[in-house]
Amino acid sequence: MDYQFDEDSQRLRARLREMIAMNFDSDFLGAWTDDPNDLVQTQRFCRLLADEGLLARAWPAEFGGGGGSVWEQTVVREEMWAHHEPRGAQYMGLNWVGPALIRFGTEAQRRQHLPSIAAGEVVWCQGFSEPEAGSDLASLRTRATPTDGGWLVSGQKIWTSYAEMAQWCVVAARTSTEGRKHEGITVFLVPMDGDGPTVRPIASMLGRHHLNEVFFDEVFVGPDSVLGEVNGGWAVIREALKFERVGIARYARCDRLLHLLREELGESWNDLPGGLRARWARALIHVRTARLLAYRVVAAQEAGTLTDADASIARVATTLCDQEVAEVLFEALGPRALDNATSSAAILHGAVEDHWRYAQAATIASGTIEIQRMLIARSVLAAGNR
């Protein structure tokens, strides 16, 4: 595979770093802190990115995108995640909602939704998981029943990030009980405002906005809200999850934090136990490897040859790397690891503490590591038997 990081990509990386430095203080830790101004800043920054065609870099210009390559989009993804995602909640719309709309949406759906995502004007959330349907997503119970002029959606979703602020939700609902359970699911594009669903935040170690419950009580949606085919939602979900699995460039933040910490410790680096410095070096290697595996997926996406196994291999590597780096960084800080962004004594403004908390979710969110392993094994064993 050919990793096409040309001069344009390098210029783009430099421009993004410049924009981040100009618009955020060095202590910025993302949109989900206790300071509401952080969220406001990210929304403003998204519009700046959109103005330069950088937000949806690889989308076609007709949908409000920048017409760039997937490699340029990869650069955007890396720089954003490395710098604590200054796009805030937008990454979900950009990483998989938009691509799923491009793949499965009608012309009208594309025209309605893609430009607003590309402009950073709208927040989407994902209504897949339910209390009784986590990894076994096809067991979902939320129902959509036909009614005059559309559908009525009833049920409960859970773990729904950004649901409080989202204007739209991609909802997977059961529309048939015939055949296998994967076959009776339909994906709907549901507005969250007006008479839409009710949202209840769930307090968690991850911080605000990451986890919510969403209740649908006969929420009406029109026939034009179906994404893909009626009862054909499983194909949409699989594709969306494939995009989502490689959407977050976790290795990029790991890379940045490992180097920032080394620099921050200065001479005291040599006081760390030799074994810990060795773990730091090995973490650097694992970050490099995770990046290479992610690039392999990008190349496969570009060629239209991406498999579940390739996406899952990259995801297993990068999520384990995320947790490994979190532990290495915490070990290096010792008792100071417990300080967070509110403490003036916090090393790197609490970035390590923030990373460690978020890393706990790495092997759970977007499909647990157990599901990734099942997908890999299924593919590897099938290929080996051919």
Added chain:
Amino acid sequence: MNLELPDSAVDFGNSARGAFEAAGGVDLARRAEIDPRVRSNVIAPLLADLGALDVVLGTDSDTDAAAAELCRVAGAVGLPYPLVSVLSSPDGPQRPLALVAPAHPRAEHGDLFPDWLAAPLDGSRRWAATARGGVLGTRLGSFVADLRLGAEEGPVDVSGFVVLSAWRVLGTLERALQLVIEHVTSRRQFGAPLADLQSVQFQVADIAVHVQALRELARYTLSVRSASTSSRLSDALALRVSMIETATQVFRSSHQLHGAIGLCNEHDLSILDRVTQPALRQPAGLEATTDALLVSIETSGFDSLFGQSIHGSRA
């Protein structure tokens, strides 16, 4: 940056694979353990016929790729010949390169050639070395022989050795994964193939992730060799660290999944594991290699998205 091997290297590897398999595959190692002359009487002529001993690392990127692919294919059968030493030495087959721990200088197949070029893992020195007797003949050192270090000759670039060594081990580990798949899909327990058990599936998945990760890193390290000399050693040492970690994990899981049969000499996994151990232990294992990498990173850096922060500009 294109990480795909050129067609010429792939074709060369396919020819070599065919020749190795026709000559017995892993049985070559079994035969050589009984009669070490198999290496010079059977394998050396076979490699000469392939033109393998004429490959000069560093000629161009296509040649480097051919050398790497040859080592990978050789690794898949545990070929008992010092291919990495010959291909990576600036003196070629006249004086193969051995990376040694100076206190215990040893080389795989050290008995096959009278004269050697020996160097420590960082290549900061090199010595003229000579063979010192026959092979150890132990179960894990079937083809390892002691060397005697002579005159010191100054530094040498050892990164080629380290990279080719990783390609060799990659080939071995890819074969181990194949053996695992064959075993867990054919071996039945409790009325079903082992592969039906989720704990087995998870181990297979983890092996696949490890092997794929090493493969990508090996391709990357090979491809950047020609672009930069400043980070060559760091890149090579990082690959070696990954190689040792991966081999340890893959062999461990492969044995576990095979059960007792994987420990038997009649099974290829046992042979491949045993003949690979010297490459993992000489000249240094995981921790000492990581130490060498840390030193190299401090002096030459480590290319990454934010790696430049070590040398000044803040990430």
